[in-house]
Amino acid sequence: MNTEYGHPLLKPYNINNMSLSDAHKSEFWNKLRSDMLEGKTIPGCHKCDRDDKLGQKFSMRTNANKEWNGLNQGMPIPSNKDPKIKYFELTTGRYCNLKCRTCSSDLSITWESDDKAIKGLYKDSLSSSPRNEYSHLPKILNLDIDPEDFQKAQLIKLTGGEPMIAPTFIPFIDTIIDSGYAKNIILEIYTNTSWVPKDKILSRLKQFRFVKIFLSIDGVGKINDYIRGPSEWNTVNESAETWIKFSKENKTFSIVFSPTISLYNILNLPDMINWWDKLQTKYFSNNFVLFASEGEKEAIVNTSFIFNVGRFSPTMLQTPTYLSASLLPDKTEVIEKIKNFTIEKTEWALSVDEIKYAERFRYVMKRIVGALEQKPVDNLETFINFTCDLDKLRDQNLQTTIPELWNQIKDKVKYEGRL
Structure with a gap:
């Protein structure tokens, strides 16, 4: 936890002041676990609370609980009295080479100049203060x-920024490999696919038990380049194909x-x-988009935290609210x-496995429709003003x-x- 982000409650648990193991056993985290077991509302769980209210429960929390309980590991269990960290969600920081329209400078250094230009001009309806830089x-x-903190680790999720181009990424991966624990760990890494993976990365990732690469791509062709500038579609497409071939x-x-679904790409x-x-x-064979790989099926056995998403795992944009797909007139x-489209993509399903994954796809698409049908909490005027300002700053044009x-x-x- 980084005090630079200014959360006073968490300052004592900064990794510079306390080991990860000690922080995990601290009074604060013990109380947090106790409150969860008692069913109390946890402020940090607001996103999953919101996702589950869309009608079809498909939040990260719900799916993690399904995997846990599906393996007959009901809670509480004796080992929870001396908990070991099995799931890590880590970020490499703001180091990123893109300035996606749905992002901001708190997650990408490339956004800094644009955020300085529009500072204070826009306010998310769910935020108490205007947009900042x-x-x-x-x-x-x-x-x-x-490295010993990874002794019992089953899953590590890495986000950014753009994790795999961050200077700390390879040293971090090498630390886990050198510890001897990589063979027990599943990696989940989110990438913007703005670069084509080479052996320097691939040879290291191959040493882990299993690796799931999530491709953050929000459009095809010029729509990708518009939303996720300054990426170029030809490189994005080559990167995606390289990962698939690998x-x-x-x-x-x-x-x-x-993909992140917003007003910019919902029609596409x-x-x-x-x-x-x-x-x-x-x-691969037809309809592979709906299936987990054989390697993935083997990897998830006895692993509690895997969110089995098959090959398609969209995210509905939460913030900023003035870019939400629900604003579509x-x-x-x-x-x-x-x-x-959903019927067309799933009507072929016949076997038990096919029906299972087709059903998952239908649930995902139903969730998108549910979010689209929500009453907007912002307005189109803010969307178009924000879009127009970015168009000016980036020499782009929504209309064309x-x-x-x-x-x-x-x-x-x-x-x-x-502006």
Whole structure:
């Protein structure tokens, strides 16, 4: 935990002041676990609370609990009296080469100049203060963790920034490999696919029990370049294909398409899935997009925390609220299109396994529809002003890049901005 992020309650538990093991056994974390067992509301669980209220319970928490209980490891269990950390979620910091429109400078250093330009002009309806800039925060976070803390680890999730280009990534991975525990650990890594993986990375990752790579891609072609600048689609496509080809040759790898769904790309969702399906079937059988790999099926045995998402794991944008897909004015047509598309993609399922994964896909798509149908908590005027300001700063144009969206909103807003 990093005091640079200014949470006074957590300052005593900074990794510079207390070992990870001691922090885990501290009074604060013991009380947190006790409150959870008693069913008390935990402020930090607000995102999963919100996800579960969409009607179909598919939050990270719900799925983790299903995996845990599915292995007959009901809680509390005796080992919880002396808990060992089995699941780590770590970030490499703000070190990132992209400035995705749905992000900000608190997660990417490349966003800093734009956030300085629009500082104070926009306010998320769920936030108590206007949009800020975060250039004062550390670019790279310390991952110098005692190797023995990974003794019982089953799963490590790494996010960024862009984790695998951060200077601390390879030393961190080497530390785990040198400890001898890598063979017991499943890695989950989120990447922006703005670069093509080389042996320097791949040879190290191969030493882990299993590796799941989540590809953060929010559009196809020029829509990707618009939302996730300054990435270039040709490189993104090559990166995705390189990862898929590598997973074909190495059964301990699974590659997952993980777009963030916002107002920018909701109308193009079927196109994104069709691109992914086509890329998968180039190396695997038809409908592989819905299946876990054989290596993944083996890896998840006796592993409590795996969230088995198959090959497609979208995230509905939570913040900023003024970019939410729920702001779409005419939802009827796209909802019908998504529902028909879902039927088309799953009607082939016959076997028990096929039905299982087809059902998972239907649940995921139903969750997207549910989020789309939510009453918006922000307004289109803020969306278009923010979009127009970024268009000016980045020499881009919503009207020509995503005309399907512009045609829906052009009579309802003025393309002006606040700068």
